Amino acid sequence: MNKKSFILLTTLVLIFVFSILAVYIFEVKSLNSQNIIKQYKYIQAKNHINFLDEYIQSLSDLNLLDKIAIEDDKFNIYAIIEKEETKYKIDIYVKAIGFDVSLHKKIIREIS
Secondary structure (H helix, E strand, C coil), rough: CCCCHHHHHHHHHHHHHHHHHHHHHHHHHHHHHHHHHHHHHHHHHHHHHHHHHHHHCCCCCCCCCCCCEECCCCCEEEEEEEECEEEEEEEEEEEECCCCCCEEEEEEEECC
């Protein structure tokens, strides 16, 4: 091999190695960004569940209710209330729209 072909081959190998490295770096940054978004959505969903739990606990009578829903653009937020003999079973669900973030909380409240 002459000197020019060796330099060309070395240049092509270096370009290939650096392009693979750049793609890997961008993939890692993209995954980190997606994880941060999911963590943010999880924290928001947890806040929604806590709010709905506090709201349900503040209600004095649940006899007339079987479902509570909160309208939101980014989350599906609702609670299903089932009356049993001596207690209410309340399931609270929060799901982020467009993301794989979904939370559930079960509450049992005695009938007073």
